[in-house]
Amino acid sequence: MWDEVGQALSDSMTKMLSQAASLLPGIVALMTALLVSALLAWAVAAILRRSLAGFEFDRRVAQWGFPTLAEVSPSSSPTLLVTRAIACVIVLIGFLIGFSAFDGALPSQFVIRLFAYLPDVMAAIVVLIAGSIIARFMARSVLIGAVNMNLQYARLLSVGVKWLVTVLAVTIAIERLGIGGGIIRLAFGILFGGIVLALALAVGLGSKELVSRSLERETSKTSSQNAHEPVGHL
Amino acid sequence: MELDAIAPPELEQIERLGNADLVIGILDGEGQEQGGSAVETTREALTDLSEPLRAVVVSNNGTHSPSEENSQQPIVLSCSLPLAALGETPQQSISNAYRRVFAVGGKLGVRACGVIVSRPQTATRRWIYRLVQPVLDLGFDLVAPCYTRQKMEGLLNRSVLSPLHQALYGERLQNPMGPDFGLSGKLLQKILRQDLSRRGAEANALASIASSAASGGFQVCESHLGVRTQRPTDWSNLSSLLAEVLGAAFLEMEGRATQWQSVRGSKILPRFGAPETPPADSGTTAVDAHGDVHGMIESFQLGTRNLQDIWGLILPPTTLLELRRLSRLPEDRFRLPDNLWARVVYDFALGHRLRTISRDHLLRSITPLYLGWIASYTLEMQTAGLGEVDSRIERLAKAYEDNKSYLVSRWRWPDRFNP
Numbered sequence: 001m002w003d004e005v006g007q008a009l010s011d012s013m014t015k016m017l018s019q020a021a022s023l024l025p026g027i028v029a030l031m032t033a034l035l036v037s038a039l040l041a042w043a044v045a046a047i048l049r050r051s052l053a054g055f056e057f058d059r060r061v062a063q064w065g066f067p068t069l070a071e072v073s074p075s076s077s078p079t080l081l082v083t084r085a086i087a088c089v090i091v092l093i094g095f096l097i098g099f100s101a102f103d104g105a106l107p108s109q110f111v112i113r114l115f116a117y118l119p120d121v122m123a124a125i126v127v128l129i130a131g132s133i134i135a136r137f138m139a140r141s142v143l144i145g146a147v148n149m150n151l152q153y154a155r156l157l158s159v160g161v162k163w164l165v166t167v168l169a170v171t172i173a174i175e176r177l178g179i180g181g182g183i184i185r186l187a188f189g190i191l192f193g194g195i196v197l198a199l200a201l202a203v204g205l206g207s208k209e210l211v212s213r214s215l216e217r218e219t220s221k222t223s224s225q226n227a228h229e230p231v232g233h234l
Numbered sequence: 235m236e237l238d239a240i241a242p243p244e245l246e247q248i249e250r251l252g253n254a255d256l257v258i259g260i261l262d263g264e265g266q267e268q269g270g271s272a273v274e275t276t277r278e279a280l281t282d283l284s285e286p287l288r289a290v291v292v293s294n295n296g297t298h299s300p301s302e303e304n305s306q307q308p309i310v311l312s313c314s315l316p317l318a319a320l321g322e323t324p325q326q327s328i329s330n331a332y333r334r335v336f337a338v339g340g341k342l343g344v345r346a347c348g349v350i351v352s353r354p355q356t357a358t359r360r361w362i363y364r365l366v367q368p369v370l371d372l373g374f375d376l377v378a379p380c381y382t383r384q385k386m387e388g389l390l391n392r393s394v395l396s397p398l399h400q401a402l403y404g405e406r407l408q409n410p411m412g413p414d415f416g417l418s419g420k421l422l423q424k425i426l427r428q429d430l431s432r433r434g435a436e437a438n439a440l441a442s443i444a445s446s447a448a449s450g451g452f453q454v455c456e457s458h459l460g461v462r463t464q465r466p467t468d469w470s471n472l473s474s475l476l477a478e479v480l481g482a483a484f485l486e487m488e489g490r491a492t493q494w495q496s497v498r499g500s501k502i503l504p505r506f507g508a509p510e511t512p513p514a515d516s517g518t519t520a521v522d523a524h525g526d527v528h529g530m531i532e533s534f535q536l537g538t539r540n541l542q543d544i545w546g547l548i549l550p551p552t553t554l555l556e557l558r559r560l561s562r563l564p565e566d567r568f569r570l571p572d573n574l575w576a577r578v579v580y581d582f583a584l585g586h587r588l589r590t591i592s593r594d595h596l597l598r599s600i601t602p603l604y605l606g607w608i609a610s611y612t613l614e615m616q617t618a619g620l621g622e623v624d625s626r627i628e629r630l631a632k633a634y635e636d637n638k639s640y641l642v643s644r645w646r647w648p649d650r651f652n653p
Contacts, residue, residue, distance in 0.1 A: 059649075062547070140544065140595050147540050148473045148601045150533050154540050232387035232464045233475060234411070 023102070030098030037094020041087035048086060052079040124173035131169020135162045153202060160199040167191050248290065254342040255287040256280070256370075258362060259335030259349035261294045261328060279362035284371055292338050294331045324465075325438065325478045328413060332439040340426045344419050346370050351413035352379075352462045364457040364507050365416030375452035377416030378444060378503075380408045381462040382510040385615055385623045390476070392627050393607050394579055395483060401576075401634035401641075402487060402494040403448035406502050407456065410444040411479070414459060417443070421452050438482030445486050449493040458507035476604060477597035484586040484597075495642050500635060512620065530609035531568055535561045537602025544599050548585035550652045553577055560606070570610035572633035578603055579634075580641040588648055 052058075061078040074080045100111040139162035146154030171188040174180060180187075258276050276291050322330070328351055339347040348365040368374040381388070391409055399410035417425075425439075425446050447454050468475070487494070538561035545554060556574050563569075578600075585596050615623055644652065 056649075137592070140591070143540060144473075144544065144595055144598050147533075147537050148598060149470075150529070150536060152536065154536070232383075232467060233390040233472075234388065234413075234464070234479065 026102035029101035030095070033094045033098030033101070034091070037091050037097075040094070041090035044090060045083040045087040049079055049083045052082065057082070120176050120178065124176045127169055127173045127176065131165060131172070135165035135169065138162070138165055156202055157199065160195055160202075164192065164195050167195065248338060248341060251288070251290070251342065253288075253344075254290050255345050256289040256366060257292060257335060257339040257342060257344045257347045258289060258366075259292045259331065259347070259351075261292075261331045261335070261349060261351045275359050276362055279359035279366075282359065282363050283367060287370075290338060290342060290344075292335045294327075294334075323474070323478060325440075325475075325482075329439045336422055336426055336439070339419070339422050344422070346419065347417045347422050348377075349412075349415050349417075352381075352459075352464070361414065361459050364459060365414060368455050368457065368506055369416050369418045372455075373418075373453065374416075374455045374504075375418040375421040376444065376447040376454045377506075378407045378409060378454065378456045379412060379414040379462075380456040380458045380505060380507075380509070382458070382460050382512045383462075384512055385618065385620060386612070387464070389608055389611070390479060390604075393575070393604070393611070393630070394480065396627070397576070397631035397634040398483065398487075398579060398583075399444060399448075400500045400631045401638045402490075402497065403445060404497040404500045405444075405448050405454055406500055406631070407444055407454070411440045411483070412443065413440055414462075415443055416457070418452070421447055421450070424450055424452075438478075438485075441482035441486045445490055449490050455504040455506060458505065458509045460510045461513065472604075473598040473601040476601055477594060480582070480600065481586070481593065481597050484583045487583055488587045491645060495645070500631075527568075527609045527612050528565065530605040530612075531565055534602050534606035534609065537599075537606075541599055541602065544591065544595065547590050548596060548599075549578065549581050553581065557603075566613070568606075568610055568613060570607050572630045573637060575607055575630070576634045576637040577640060580637060580644065584641070584644050584648060587645070 057079045058077055074084065096111050096114060100108055139158045142161045143154055143158035146157050151157070167188065171184060174184050260276075273291050276289055280287050280289055332349060335347065335349055346366045346369040348362055348369075350361055350365070365377050365379075368377045388409070391411070395410050396406075396408060400406050421443075425442060428442070428446065444454070446452075538557055542554065542558075545557070549557075553574065556571075557578075560568070560570060560574075582596065582600055585591070586593055590596065611626075615626060618626070643650070
């Protein structure tokens with residue numbers, strides 16, 4: 001009987017060891033992939049950091065209208081933020097490659113689904129970036145235009161337009177990612193309508209007196225200029 | 235290319251003529267009918283000149299008149315340019331018409347070219363004579379206009395264009411962007427050559443005439459033309475006007491940076507003709523000015539409150555601080571110092587060159603500052619005579635010259651710390 005117990009234990013041990021041994025190539029492959037990807041990430045980050053520094057990326061980001069990006073960046077440097085983000089993506093890809101080296105259906109399926117999801121993630125990121133740029137550009141246009149029209153609530157209008165575009169971009173991005181479904185559409189409708197209503201109320205009711213005063217002043221100014229023609233620019 | 239705009243029969247007529255001594259452009263931003271008077275006026279003006287000349291009159295009223303070719307002396311041909319295209323601003327329309335007049339002049343190899351834009355209905359033989367006579371008889375290459383102005387006229391010229399031209403190119407011109415000019419054939423050919431190589435959507439033919447002459451070592455003078463009738467000011471569109479005019483001036487400045495950086499000081503240019511006495515001020519009473527000034531100061535204050543983020547990308551911190559301090563002053567003490575204004579203009583020119591923000595945003599965001607300058611100028615000049623106005627503008631031009639080292643330094647090293 002003891003022989004049989006010994007045999008069973010030996011078989012179990014052999015089985016466990018052979019299973020562990022069968023995992024070993026996968027573990028080695030994962031570690032190798034991680035190591036290579038880390039090295040690659042380090043090299044790419046170093047080259048990118050140098051290129052972006054030459055391009056004066058930190059200064060240009062502020063000029064392009066993203067001064068807050070510096071605040072959320074490590075060491076207040078958007079260059080560091082971009083290089084670290086790219087390095088992380090490379091390491092992640094390395095990890096996924098290493099992970100798929102394991103035998104078995106689960107890791108492979110996980111990696112395949114993750115890779116299939118990547119285009120949506122990329123599209124969502126592009127939409128968010130484009131939305132942010134357009135929102136800032138439009139907010140600036142509205143702000144300058146409203147100030148030049150002598151509208152006292154210029155900043156409110158500008159912020160309203162910025163949020164309208166931002167909400168639209170975020171909703172498109174979330175929908176692209178397939179998160180939330182109908183709730184997102186509903187929330188978007190409520191938010192968008194809310195912002196538009198708030199702007200309309202601000203302009204139409206809250207600033208009623210200001211608007212009428214502005215318009216009166218504009219009219220009297222224009223008519224007095226036309227009547228006397230005292231000012232010429234060229 | 236520019237000649238394509240001329241009707242084929244008239245183009246054939248020009249080609250048949252082969253060459254001419256003079257081309258006169260009678261242009262109107264609104265493309266109004268000038269009637270046949272342009273040809274007659276030109277013929278009369280040419281009889282005052284010392285020698286008989288062959289001339290071509292180009293107008294942009296869009297009507298193709300029959301040939302005026304006859305044996306009458308001096309020979310004057312006329313041809314028409316099409317009306318302004320849809321969507322073209324008056325400035326673009328005039329700029330394009332200018333190019334076409336130059337193209338006709340270049341084709342005919344003229345000795346002189348005169349272009350009148352200011353409400354051609356008021357253009358007399360004296361205007362044509364005063365624009366082309368210094369070129370034909372005295373050998374000048376550019377005759378710039380000198381108008382009789384009220385103290386509240388030509389404000390963009392007074393506040394930016396004229397002092398900027400003086401500081402950059404060292405020539406004191408009342409109206410560096412004309413719009414009425416007399417040019418020699420030599421200068422015309424030079425402008426045609428560079429226009430082909432530097433054409434862009436923002437390029438404006440008017441902005442490049444005086445700077446081409448100044449940087450090319452051409453002989454420049456001014457002629458008194460008298461009172462210039464202008465369209466009523468469109469206040470609702472002021473920012474577009476500023477964007478168009480200053481955009482063209484800044485673009486020209488960028489293109490000639492290597493030339494103006496070495497220019498120091500400025501010289502007075504010869505002026506021909508007698509200055510006219512300006513007509514009585516047409517009702518600009520202190521009360522009117524006061525009412526307008528209040529609105530302008532409010533616009534300036536509104537801009538200072540709301541555009542800090544945008545101005546912060548263009549102007550250095552000390553300038554922003556001074557502007558904020560200015561916005562808190564009571565109306566009667568509201569004065570925009572000349573040095574501050576000159577530096578503001580220089581910083582905007584630099585921002586335009588560096589594309590710090592969208593060029594359109596940059597140029598439009600200067601509007602409240604410009605209104606601030608007008609308010610300050612109006613308050614200061616409320617009771618002043620025309621003589622005092624002239625010396626006031628000379629002081630401003632001096633401030634531009636004094637601050638040129640600041641411009642050159644920032645232009646060369648824009649990233650250097652600037653408090």
